[in-house]
Amino acid sequence: MKNLLEVNQVSKNFGAFKALNQVSISVPKGSIFGLLGPNGAGKTTLIRIINQITMPDEGTVHLDGELLRDTHIKDIGYLPEERGLYKSMKVGEQALYLAQLKGLTHSEAKTRLKYWFDRFDISDWWNKKIQELSKGMAQKIQFVVTVLHQPKLLIFDEPFSGFDPINANIIKDEILRLREEGATVIFSTHRMESVEELCDDIALIHKSNKILAGKLIDVKRKYKANTYEVGIRATNKELLQTELSQKFDISQASFKTLEDELKLNIKLSDSEKPNDLLSYLGSRGEVSHFVELIPSVNDIFIQTVKNH
Amino acid sequence: MNHLPLIIKREYLTKVKNKSFIVMTILSPMIMIALIAVVAYLSQLNNDKVRNISVLDESGLVQDIFKDSEKIKYDVLKGISLENAMLLSIKSETYGLLHIAKIEDLNTVSNHVKFYSEESPSITVISDLEDQLESKLTNINLQNNGVDLGLIESSKIKVNMIQESFEGEETSKIDSIVKLIFGGAAGYLLFMFIIIYGNMIMRSVIEEKTSRIIEVIISSVKPVQLMLGKIIGTSLAGITQFVIWLVLGGLLMLIVSSVLGIDFAQMQSPQQEMMKQAMENPEMSMKVQDIMMAFFNMPLTNLVVAFILFFISGYLLYSSLYAAIGAAVDNETDTQQFLLPILMPLILAVYIGIFTVIEDPHGTVSTVFSFIPLTSPVVMLMRIPFGVPIWQQIVSLLFLVGTFMGTVWFAAKIYRVGILMYGKKPSYKELIKWIKY
Incomplete structure (x- = not known):
């Protein structure tokens, strides 16, 4: 089985409002899957359907080849965006309770909690109440509780919110390590740089429809504009620019260089080859900079959403 | 996976370990007893005061009728004028x-009797004096008209x-009072x-909603399970509190x-005093034995079984509504609008219980309301000591349980959707829509 999670043609209506329309996604085993979309697109509804919090009106969800059912609750760890803990309950008691709800026995939960608390160096929080902890500290507890029962599928909705850069890094490393250990991760966030950094696959949901999905690298290939960022040293920059503008589709570029070069973005048509461009540029001046522009997830996100 | 026991345990322990809960559990009976003790003490203090009354x-x-009692001492003045007597x-x-x-004329006597005092006198003193004067003057009047007082006294029949009942069951006034107390x-x-x-x-x-833990929880358990766990756990905590109150209260009282x-039974108001006087008549004495008789005359087994069944289903019916309200709103101030419609039938039930059941336990009003599910638990519980046919109890209970299941289903729907809704307070129309989600 290649995919851990298969969401097939899932629709969900809330009254007259269609929250999800025939959405399908496939999450490969062992991958980090970015679930992207503007606010109100339907991501949370989809995540809740995977967690069996909400039932879909149509469509099916398969986890590890089996139709989703009650017993799968222990196979999923979910860190919701709207998260919190019982304020007046002690950290340890609370973590034990939540772990037992996920099907761990009391002693199992205790051993694992001890491991994680030692790992995060937070053992002395055990008898504190949540209201005595800072937001970041509470988030750490919440993370531990999410992963404690070693689920096959981890779903993180904005996992880094509330963390300072150091702790955000710790959490990021933990997520990567969990993936190494075999977990599959669904990752929903608006922070595109973390998507860029972590995700292998992405899906973009907009206005209840899936509008883009695939391996991040394939998506990028699809969205590359065949555009090159170039820098040329020339004696007469204006003349060279005019000459190039007649031959190619150009626009101003901005990047940092050591000399005062002519900086341009040059878009090639499908028939033109980058080598030809390079040799042409070489004949006109000294090429100091020649890079293919790879679209960022941010660009892809904005562009796709705007086009719909 | 069945997490119900786990949830019940948590709900129970959090409630019971809560500081304000502990304080309330221990302090409430103390405050109550202290309050009663103070009132009892004060009224005793008041009763102990001896009142001196001058009589001219x-x-x-009538000067020979004023006999000193524990509370009133009479000083019969003779041969002085009213002005001097006043001074x-x-x-x-x-x-x-x-x-x-x-x-001159005994029939106009009421115009010639006056009571002068610094402050307005107590009602008991005045009515006491009036009674004494009345009976004395009546006797004089009777004698003047040639009636033999001894004959009247000896002719009296109580x-x-x-x-x-037609089934041959003997009852008495005491019976009715005992039943009333039990039902009430x-x-x-x-x-x-x-x-x-319920609150x-x-x-x-609401706490689970505002602390935002709810989504974490319901990704592990079914909302209905969480709701039932909450209701049962809280109720067990409630029973614990009640039992502690009873035990502690009884102990403190002792x-x-x-x-x-301080004798708590001695707390007297003027009305009670009159009642006590009435009961002191040997014919009406309330003996402990009679009360016990009355107690055992009640359909005890029926009472206990019905109490348990009606109490549990009635309580679950209302508490599931409370849970649904909690799920529908974000904070306690928004609850008023939704609380009113569930408090209304509850208060109605108590009023019907107090005013109608006492008057006529098997009348139309009492009977009808002991079948309507929202009022039946309270009204039926008050009716049962007076003997309600078993079929009526069963039918009423069936209605109640049916409604209870419907309410739990309804509440669970609201709950399931409501716990994930934040922001604006929903209208009734939106609540209805949620059911279809």
Whole structure:
């Protein structure tokens, strides 16, 4: 089985409002899957359907080849965006309770909690109440509780919110390590740089429809504009620019260089080859900079959403 | 996976370990007992005061009737004028001065009797004096008309009716009173229980919403399970609190009354005093034995079984509504609008219980309301001591359980959707829409 999670043609209506329309996604085993979309697109509804919090009106969800059912609750760890803990309950008691709800026995939960608390160096929080902890500290507890029962599928909705850069890094490393250990991760966030950094696959949901999905690298290939960022040293920059503008589709570029070069973005048509461009540029001046522009997830996100 | 026991355990332990819960559990009976003790002590203090009353009887008819009692001492003045008697009375700081003017015609006597005092006198004192004067003057009047008083006294006949049902079951006034107390206590207990612990359930649901833990929880358990766990856990905590209150209250009562010598039964108001006087008549005496008889005359097994069944289903019916309200709103201030429609039938039930069931336990109003599910738990519990046919109890219970299941289903729907809704307070229309989600 290649995919851990298969969401097939899932629709969900809330009254007259269609929250999800025939959405399908496939999450490969062992991958980090970015679930992207503007606010109100339907991501949370989809995540809740995977967690069996909400039932879909149509469509099916398969986890590890089996139709989703009650017993799968222990196979999923979910860190919701709207998260919190019982304020007046002690950290340890609370973590034990939540772990037992996920099907761990009391002693199992205790051993694992001890491991994680030692790992995060937070053992002395055990008898504190949540209201005595800072937001970041509470988030750490919440993370531990999410992963404690070693689920096959981890779903993180904005996992880094509330963390300072150091702790955000710790959490990021933990997520990567969990993936190494075999977990599959669904990752929903608006922070595109973390998507860029972590995700292998992405899906973009907009206005209840899936509008883009695939391996991040394939998506990028699809969205590359065949555009090159170039820098040329020339004696007469204006003349060279005019000459190039007649031959190619150009626009101003901005990047940092050591000399005062002519900086341009040059878009090639499908028939033109980058080598030809390079040799042409070489004949006109000294090429100091020649890079293919790879679209960022941010660009892809904005562009796709705007086009719909 | 069945997490119900786990949830019940958590709900119970959090409630019971909560500081304000512990303080309330221990302090409430103490405060109650202290309050009762203070009131009892004060009224005793008041009763102990001896009142001096001066009497100036110019008619010479009634001066021999004033016998000193524990609380009132009479000072019969003779041969002085009213003005002097008043001055004397003020000087010696008596409670008041009773003046009976010279009376020619006994029938106009009411115009010639006056009570002078610094402050307005107590009702008991006045009615006591009036009674004494009345009976004395009536006797004089009777004698004047040639009636033999001894004959009247010896001709009196007392009637104490024995009540018996057509099935041959003997009842008495005491029976009715005991039944009333039991029915009333059961109905009122349920009412209090619903209000106190229903609110507690509602607050606990709101707390889960505001602390945003709810989504974490319901990714592990079914919302219905969470709701039921909450209701059961909180109710168990409630029962614990009630039992502690009873035990602690009884114990404190015993200690306080033995140490301070305050007799709680001695708390008297003027009305009670009159009632006591009435009961002191040997024919009407309420013996402990009679009360016990009355108690065992009640359909006890039926009472206990019905109490448990109606109490549980009635309580669950209301508490699931409370849970649904908690889920529908974000904070406690928004709950008012939704609380009113569930408090109305509850209050209605108690009023019907107090006013109608006492008057006529098997009348149309009582019977009808003991079938309507929202009022039936309270009204039926109050009716049962008076003997309700089993079929009526069963039908009423079936209605109640049916409604209870419907309500739990409805509440669970609202709950399931509501717990994930934040922001604006929903309207009733939106709540109805949620059911279809």
